Every structure is written in C-alpha cells, then in structure tokens.
Amino acid sequence: MADLAQQNIAEAHGGETRRDFLYLTAGAIGAVGIAATIWPFVDTLNPARDTLALSSTEVDLAPVQVGQRLTVAWRGKPVFIAHRTPEEIKAAEDVDISQLRDPQKDSDRVQKPEWLIIVGVCTHLGCIPLGQKTGDDRGPYGGWFCPCHGSIYDTSGRIRQGPAPLNLWLPGDADQASKALYKFTSDTAITIG
Amino acid sequence: MAEDSPGATARIIRWIDYRLPFVQFLNHELNEYPTPRNLSYWWNFGSLAGIMLVVMIISGIILATQYTPSADLAFDSVERIMRDVNYGWLIRYMHMNGASMFFAILYIHLFRGLYYGSYKPPRELLWIIGIIILLLAIATAFMGYVLPWGQMSYWAATVITNLFSAIPLIGSGIVTFLWGGFTVGDPTLHRFYALHYLLPFVILAVVLLHLVALHRHGSNNPLGIDHKGPQDTIPFHPYYTIKDLFGLTVFLLIYGLFVFYAPNFLGEPDNYIPANPMQTPNHIVPEWYLLPYYAILRSITFPILFISSKLAGVILAFSSIVVLFFLPWLDTSPIRSSRFRPIYKWVFWLLVIDVVALGWVGANPPAGIVVTVGQIATLYYFVHMLILLPLIGKIERPLPLPSSIGAAVMGGGARLSAAEAPLAKP
Amino acid sequence: MPKLALIALVLGAALAAPGLPSAADEIPLPRQEWSFNGVFGTYDRAAAQRGFQVYKEICSACHPVRHLHFRDLTDIGYTEDQVKAIAAGYQVADGPNDEGQMFQRPGRPSDPIPGPFPNDQAARAANNGALPPDLSLIVKARPGGPDYVYGILTGYKDPPADFKLLPGMNYNEFFPGHQIAMPPPLSEGAVTFADGVPATVPQMAHDVTTFLTWAAEPRLEDRHRTGFKVTLFLLIAALVFYAAKRKIWAPIH
Numbered sequence: 030m031a032d033l034a035q036q037n038i039a040e041a042h043g044g045e046t047r048r049d050f051l052y053l054t055a056g057a058i059g060a061v062g063i064a065a066t067i068w069p070f071v072d073t074l075n076p077a078r079d080t081l082a083l084s085s086t087e088v089d090l091a092p093v094q095v096g097q098r099l100t101v102a103w104r105g106k107p108v109f110i111a112h113r114t115p116e117e118i119k120a121a122e123d124v125d126i127s128q129l130r131d132p133q134k135d136s137d138r139v140q141k142p143e144w145l146i147i148v149g150v151c152t153h154l155g156c157i158p159l160g161q162k163t164g165d166d167r168g169p170y171g172g173w174f175c176p177c178h179g180s181i182y183d184t185s186g187r188i189r190q191g192p193a194p195l196n197l198w199l200p201g202d203a204d205q206a207s208k209a210l211y212k213f214t215s216d217t218a219i220t221i222g
Numbered sequence: 223m224a225e226d227s228p229g230a231t232a233r234i235i236r237w238i239d240y241r242l243p244f245v246q247f248l249n250h251e252l253n254e255y256p257t258p259r260n261l262s263y264w265w266n267f268g269s270l271a272g273i274m275l276v277v278m279i280i281s282g283i284i285l286a287t288q289y290t291p292s293a294d295l296a297f298d299s300v301e302r303i304m305r306d307v308n309y310g311w312l313i314r315y316m317h318m319n320g321a322s323m324f325f326a327i328l329y330i331h332l333f334r335g336l337y338y339g340s341y342k343p344p345r346e347l348l349w350i351i352g353i354i355i356l357l358l359a360i361a362t363a364f365m366g367y368v369l370p371w372g373q374m375s376y377w378a379a380t381v382i383t384n385l386f387s388a389i390p391l392i393g394s395g396i397v398t399f400l401w402g403g404f405t406v407g408d409p410t411l412h413r414f415y416a417l418h419y420l421l422p423f424v425i426l427a428v429v430l431l432h433l434v435a436l437h438r439h440g441s442n443n444p445l446g447i448d449h450k451g452p453q454d455t456i457p458f459h460p461y462y463t464i465k466d467l468f469g470l471t472v473f474l475l476i477y478g479l480f481v482f483y484a485p486n487f488l489g490e491p492d493n494y495i496p497a498n499p500m501q502t503p504n505h506i507v508p509e510w511y512l513l514p515y516y517a518i519l520r521s522i523t524f525p526i527l528f529i530s531s532k533l534a535g536v537i538l539a540f541s542s543i544v545v546l547f548f549l550p551w552l553d554t555s556p557i558r559s560s561r562f563r564p565i566y567k568w569v570f571w572l573l574v575i576d577v578v579a580l581g582w583v584g585a586n587p588p589a590g591i592v593v594t595v596g597q598i599a600t601l602y603y604f605v606h607m608l609i610l611l612p613l614i615g616k617i618e619r620p621l622p623l624p625s626s627i628g629a630a631v632m633g634g635g636a637r638l639s640a641a642e643a644p645l646a647k648p
Numbered sequence: 649m650p651k652l653a654l655i656a657l658v659l660g661a662a663l664a665a666p667g668l669p670s671a672a673d674e675i676p677l678p679r680q681e682w683s684f685n686g687v688f689g690t691y692d693r694a695a696a697q698r699g700f701q702v703y704k705e706i707c708s709a710c711h712p713v714r715h716l717h718f719r720d721l722t723d724i725g726y727t728e729d730q731v732k733a734i735a736a737g738y739q740v741a742d743g744p745n746d747e748g749q750m751f752q753r754p755g756r757p758s759d760p761i762p763g764p765f766p767n768d769q770a771a772r773a774a775n776n777g778a779l780p781p782d783l784s785l786i787v788k789a790r791p792g793g794p795d796y797v798y799g800i801l802t803g804y805k806d807p808p809a810d811f812k813l814l815p816g817m818n819y820n821e822f823f824p825g826h827q828i829a830m831p832p833p834l835s836e837g838a839v840t841f842a843d844g845v846p847a848t849v850p851q852m853a854h855d856v857t858t859f860l861t862w863a864a865e866p867r868l869e870d871r872h873r874t875g876f877k878v879t880l881f882l883l884i885a886a887l888v889f890y891a892a893k894r895k896i897w898a899p900i901h
Contacts, residue, residue, distance in 0.1 A: 055892045058885045059467070065881075069309035073284055078306040082719050082758040259900060301715045301785075304867070311867040312874070456900060464896050468889040475882045482875025483687055486788060494789035494864075495781075504824075 085222035087214070090144065098161045100149060103221045107149035107157055108200060109173070113184060117171060118142045121185035131196045135185040138199060146211055146219065147186040148200055151175040153193035158182060173197070251437065256455035257462055258443035260627050264338075265441065265462075266469035267331040272429060273470060274324045279422050281317040282366075289369065291415035293408040296371035297496045315485040321363050322488045323477050325511035328356060336549075337570055339558030340442040346550040348435040353546050355428050360512065360543075362421040365414040367509060368406075372493030377506045379406045379414070385519075388533035405499060445623070445630055446559025453628035505587055513584030514577050515539045518603070520588050521596040538600065545607045552607060554615030562621040566614050569606065576602050675822055677792045677799050680854070684794075684861055687876070690869050691862045693725035698841050699859025700724065702852050705839050707783065710775060710830075712763025715784035716863055719757040723866055724859070731757050738762055776816060778829040787857070787864040794857050796822065801853035804832040 086103045088110065093099045099110040113121070121135040122142075139145055151158050153175065159165040160173035160182075168174035169190075170183035180191030187196040200221050201210040211221040239245040288307050290299040303310035332352070335341055341349035368379045383400050387393040402409030440449070449455050456462075480487065488510055492503045508516050522535040529537070545552070560567040576599050583596035624630035683692040700721065703713070718735040722728065735755035740762055743750035755762070763782070765771040772779050781789075790796045799822035807819035807826070817827040834849045841847055862868075 049895075051888070051892050051895060055464075055467075055888050058881075058888055062881065062885060069312055070280065070284055073307055073309045073313060074287065075308055077288075077302070077308060077310070078719075079302065079717070079758070080306075082717070298715070305715065305720070311871060315871075460896050461900065464889065464893045468886065468893045471882055471886040471889050475879065475886065478875065478878050478882060482871055482878065485871075491789050491791050491793075494785045 085220055087218065087220045089218050091217040095143070100161045101221075103148075103200065108221060109145070109147050109149040109161060109186070109197070111145040111147075111184075113143050113145055117184040120171065121183060124183065124185075124187075129196075130188050131194070133185075133187060133196055138185050138187075138196070140211075140213065144219075145184070145186060146200065146221070148198040149173075150198070151177065151180055151193055152188065152195040152197065153178055153180050153191070158197075252459040252463070253457050255437065255440070255458045256449065256452070257441055257458045258449050258454060258627055259456045259461075260443050260445060260630070261441060261462065261465075262444050263465075263469060264330075264334045264444070266466055266473075267327050267334060268436075269466045270470065270473055271324065271327045271331055274320060274327055275422065275425060275429065278317065278320050278324060279426070281313050281320060282419070282422065284313050285317055286419060289415075291369065291412055293371060293411050293497075296369060296411060300370045312481070315481045319477065319480040319485060319488065321366065322480070322509070322511065323473075324359065325363070327473075328359060329511070332356065333574065335442075336573070337560045338442055338444060339446050339553070339555075339560070341550045342553070342558050343550065344439050345435070345442065348432065349550060350547055351428060351432045351435055353543065355425055355432065356546075357543060358421055358425045358428065360515075362418060362425065363509065363511070365418040365421075368411065368414050369418065370493060371411065371497045373495045373497055373501075373503050374490045374493040374506070376406060376497035376499065377502055378508055379410065381506055382508075383410075385532075385536045388530065388536045390533070407499075442558065443627060444559060444561065445627055446557065446562070447623055447627060450626050451628075454626055507585060510581065510585070513582075514580035515542060515584075517580040517584035517596050518542050518600045521583070521593070521600040523588075523593065523597075538604075542603060545604070549607075549611075552611045554612050555618060555620070556615075557618075557620040557623070562623055563614075563618055564621060565618045569610055569614060573603070573606050576606070675824065677795045677822060679795055680798050680857075682794055682861070683858065684865075684868055687872065689872060691724065692858055694843060694845075695855045695858040696724040696862050697726070697859075698843065698845060698852075699855035699857070699862075701841065702834075702839055702856040703783070703859055706833055706852075707856065709764055710771070710780040711783045712765070713761050713784045713863055714763060714782050716761045717757070718755060718759055718761060720866060724862055728757070735759060741766075776829070780830070783860055783863065785864045787861045789864075794861050797860060798853050798857045800828070801834055801856070802850055 084104055086101060086108075088099070088101050090099075090110070090112070093110065093112045095112050096114045097112050099112075100107050101110065102108070111117075118135075124135070126132045126134060135142070138147070149157050149161070154177065156175050156177035158173035158175040158180070160167040166174045166176075168181040170181060172182040172184045172186060172189075174181055175191065175193070178192050180193035181189050182193075182197055183189050185196075188194070199210065211219050213219050235245055285303065288299065288303045288310065290296055300314065303314050305311075335349060335352070364378075364382065368375045383397055383406060386396045386400065389396060398404065400410070401407065402413060440455075443449070490507060490509075495503075507513075516539075519535040519539040522531045522538060525531050526534045555563060555566065557563050560570055579595060579599045580603070583592055583599060586592045588596070683690060683695065703711075718731055721731050721734065726734070735757050738755035738759075738761070739752040740755045740759050741750055742753050745751055765774065768779055787793050787797055792799070800820060803821035803823070804818060805821060807813050811819065811826065813819055814827060817829060818831055819826055820828040834852050836849060837847050839847045839852060845851060865871075
C-alpha cells in the first residue's frame, strides 16, 4: 500500500521513478569529485615526512652499568632503559601471572632479560613514574612508583598496586606496543622505532 | 510492513523547520526564487566567486595549521609545507593560484556589471557592497602575500606601507604604527597574519549582505529590463544550479591547469629568495591583480599644486576604486544594458583596454614609453569615469528596448511592440 | 562574433603581457631539453644522481642546500642504505650534551644536508664579501629557471674587447650585467661519474641543473600525476554536466 502511494507521488513529479541515467551519472561524478577532493585535505593533517623521519632513536647502552637505569626521549616520550640485576630479573620471573591485573610474562616483555625497555608513561593518566634516578622511591617491588595517584610497578614494569589499569607499555604505537619495536644493533646498542 | 524511514526523516525535518525554517528558506531562495530566463554565462561568475572564497578559506585554514608567522621561521615553514607535509604542495599551490583566480573572477564579475548596468537602480547598494568586497579582498591579498616572507613579500610590504607616509603631518606616525617598529619586521608579520586570517570571514559576512541585497530585486539580465511576470523567469533550481555546476567544472579545469602545470606562472621568482632587509630586488612588482592600481600610483611624477607627487599618486590610486562607489550616479543613462547603448558599448571596451594597458605599465620598470602610456591610461580612466559616463548617458540615443524578456527570448531577438516602432530610428 | 573576437584579443593580451619584453634589456636564453619539462615530465634519476655528485664534489664547497634533508635523496633513486652511508659521511653539529657542550656527530638521514659555512657572515668572509646563495630553490628563484642555471654554468667566456671587467669578477654571457663573482665552477673531467658517463662541462651542467630542479620542486612528479587524473576527470565531468544542462534546459530553449 505504501508502494502504491509512493508511485502516485512519483507520477505526480513527472515519472521520476525512472531516474534518468544522465542525472545519475552527473550526481555520481559530483560525489566522486567531492570525495576525491576531501581526501588530501584530511591526509594533510597526518604526520608529515619530517615527523615520521624522527620516529627512531639510537641508544648506546655501554655506559649503563648493571643496576643502573637510563631515560631517553623517543617520539617525544620518555623511554626507561633498565640494566637489570640478577635479583631484579628473578623477582620479575618468579611472579604468578594469574595474580596480575594485566597478566603478562616477563619473557614477553624483554628481548634480553638484563635489558628492560619500556615507555615511562603511567598507564593511568600519563604522569612519568619515579624510579629512574638514584634516590628515587621505587615502590615496594623495586620497580617504579608513580607519585601522581600511587600506581606501583614491579621490576618488569607491570602494574601491581594503585589505579593504573595496564603494565607500562613497550615501545610502539598505542595499538601495537611490542618488544619488537626496538632492536639490538649490537650487544651494546639499540635502535628504538 | 511499510518502511518507516522516509516518513521519519520527513517528520524530523518538519520538526526542525518549524523551529528554524532552513528548509523553507532554501526552498524559497532556490526553488521558488524567480530568476530571469535569459541569463548568459557571464552570470556564472557570482557563484564562482562564492565558491572560490570558500576554497580560499578552507585551504588557508589548513595552511595555517602548518605555517609559522615568525620572521625567522616563516619562509622555512612554507618550504616544509611544500616538501614534507602530505599534499602540502597541493594546498599551497591551490591557495596561491586561487588568489589569482579569485581576482580574475571578481574582475570579470565587476566588468559584467559595468557592461549590463547592474549597478543601476534599484541595485546601487548591491553594487556598493560589491566594491566593499573588492577592497577587502585587496587588503586580504596584500597581507597574505607578505606571509611567505620572501623578497617580494618584504619589499612590497615596505613600499605599500610607506605610502601612508605621504599623508601630511601624521603620515610617518601612521607608518610606524602599522609596522609596529621602525621597518617592516616580525611585529608586522604577526599582525598581518592575524588580520589575513580574520578578513576573509568579514568578506564572508559582507558577501551574505550582498546576497540579501541581490535577492531583494533579483538578478539583472543581458537585456537590462525588469522581469514582468512568470513568462520572464524560471526557478533558480534546477536551471541555474546545473548551469553553475557546469560553469564550475570548466573553471576548475582552468584553475587546475595553473595549479598542476604552471603553478608559478603568475608569480614572481624573487619570492623564492628569503627576505633580505639589506637588499632590494631590481624590480618590485605586485601580483598581477594589483598592477593597474600600482601603475596609477606611479604615473604621477610631478607635484600638483601643494600636493607632492607621491601623495597625489596615492590619492589617485585609491580614487580609482573609490570612484566606482559613485558609478550609479556618474552614469546618467536610463538604459541598463550596453546592448541597447550604441556609443557606450564601444567606450566600455576602451575602458577594458585601458585597464589592461595599466596592468602592462605596472608590470614594467617606470622608464621611457612605459611612463607616457601610464599617464595617458590613468588620465583616460578618470576621464571615462568622471566625464564620459555622465556625458554619454545624456547624448546617447539608445536602441529600442524589447517589450519583455519573454518576448525577446521567444521572438529570437528584440521584438518591438507596436507603440515603440516609430521610435526605432537610430 | 566581433565581440567574441574582441574579448579573445583582450584576454590574449592580458595573459601575454608577462611575457612581453620589458624596458630593461633582456638577455635571450637558449632553451634546453629537460626530462621534467612538459605535462608528463619526470626527473631523470640517473641525471639527478650525477647532479648530486657534481653538487657534492664541486658546488657544496661554497653553496648550501638548506631545505634538503638526506632522507629526501631516496626520491632520486638512492636506497635507504646508500642514504645512510651518504649521511654518515658528513659531520653534523649537535648538542648541547649533558656537559653543556655542542659536539659533532656523523649525519643521519633525518638531518638537513649541512652547508659549508655556519652562517652568512662566515660565507661572505670566505668569498671576498660575496654571498654564495643557497641552491635549494635557485631554479625557482631566477627568471628562466633551469635554462638560466644551465646558461650560467656554461656561459663563461672571454669578455668582448670593449667590456670593462671589474677586478675579481668573471665574464658570463647570461648573468645580468655579465659580471659574476663566482669563478667558472665546472671544468672538463672535474668529476668522475660513477656510471661512467663522460664528465664534459655541458653534461655536468645538465645533470646538476636536473638535480637542482628536483631540489627546488621535489613533488613535481606527484603534481603531474595528480594533474593528469584531475584534468581527465574534469573533462569527463564537464561533458556530462553540459549534457545534463542541455537536457534540463531543453524545454526553456
């Protein structure tokens, strides 16, 4: 019944149910033209070539002694590099994963166990946790402690107490942070990104 | 089960329209609005100008997300846009050549008005608003050209702002005020950037006024006679929407030829040299659309009474646009369209040639024959506006007007009504 | 019809005006064949690489190319590894380090190609007060573009008998005023091209001009490619819209 009504209306408009091929083509061309024009104006706001070129950082690890930690800048963010002691490694590996808020094995977070390389940004609201400088409060697990709201990370950078929902990220884009985003170019040098 | 969504959409639109009548408004202004049925392609340029204004604003805002308005960083930020920013080269060339296209369209639109008497009653304010748009566009373009901070940017800014020093007494104070310093410099660049971003939105508002004024009495037409009834008009949509769309496509082809194949043809190579306050280029030349005013400015090489040649040049250059405000009263002819004005029709083309000649004068160093041509052309321009226009209107014997637009269109030419036939003698 | 002819005449005059000779005396410039000329022009990669070699071995002694980064060289056919090696061959200023000192380090692809002088004053001091211009935009910054740059590089000759050459200047056929501070930079065999092409002066001039044109307009090929697609699309659109216009207007005409 509704179809009949529609047909009547269409006839009143002069038989436009048979949409003219020419007008359809014109409309389609117009739509394609507008879409094709909009794309450059959107893509232009994506990161430019010079921004993308600065997306990797090389770090010389030789000066970082066992037990020492180094902070480097990468893509505008701090990256924590920790030369872990055997005790710190053992403490990280001996944890029962099922007890963790964000379960993750230590071996999934490092390429070489003595080098922990993580992004130093608290996964709660983005402050930079303490623990890189000697004398800093590292929290009860000897990892990192975020002074803003009290998130506490262990020697693998995993969240143990406090409001943060996730472990400290491994280097990478937000959607695919992984330990693969850095590589050892030698025993004492890495390239991040 | 009947599909409800067309009904639902119509109901939502009706709900909004009852409170904010945008559909009614569009329907009235596009579907019902009576437009003369005989508009030629010379009437496309108004909508083209509006579209180019939008193109310039959008491309300008995108450029603004990447540009740095600081004297030591501006030039490099533009080069970064050209090299590193995705499609930066495209948007920059669009904006740069878009300015030239915008002025070409404005000038054609303006000369269309001159030829067909679109400035005559009752469209005097429509015309005046249009000249205000022209002035705003010139100011915007001038400031925009400074932003890349090339040699021509810097020195054109210096020369033109220095003009204000011609004003007696307060002149050099005004110039220092404009510069924000003792020369064109970083403060000048910053304020030009802020104003260049602002003015296009002022232009947008004045364009809306222009459209309101237009819709009061509707468009003029090539015959210059009022429409007298529905046999003379057609709805704007779909007739002029499709015609404007076609015209837009042809225009985009020409625009594209510049942007993609000759993006620097209309520009000055010197502007690819970073600004150097210690070295003036051999020839300081403005963009082509400012050349006629530049020519008039330079043509006064002698003082007039107590007015220095510099001040006289400035006054005349400004006057060349100011005189346009008075056009509806300077032109005394009761006939609108040049089609029926046998003398003015040719005088109009003399004006066009005069303006092109002024452009040539402005592009060349002021020496030898260039100066002479410039002075003659300047003189002719003001003679045209202040003497010829009033005179021709009085002495001209116009051709007989057709009885109506409809009759002219149907008859395939100007058809006389019986009463007018005896007056047909030229 | 006469009116149309008049309009065409005026438009033609207006567009031709920039090309008309001005009162200043113009030196006629011979036109060269360039791979990047024309609607379908592209940059000859081999020529551009040879041109980069000429720039690096000869011109870079005095002329910077501030707007080029090493990473840009992949555009003219160098691989990422080649670019890394080229960059690493330069020492680049960096710092301050943790001691507050500026230091030199090997270049990286993301660095701009360093110029020969730290600033304009040093450049002038080393060149008798003349400032060798930056070459990244030179092709767009001179009327005549590539033909002009080629002309300068090949235009050195002995001055005519009655010409007054100032001390320290060199006669050049195409430089405005005919006196240029730069001594002839190119000489036969000054560079040994990696691909074995003989390094005559015209060859080097041609190749370095190709390189410099790319340096000034690196996105030319994108521009031509996009332009072709856009023009084709608009031509078709114009035809379709014209047909639609005629169809809609049919009852009115």
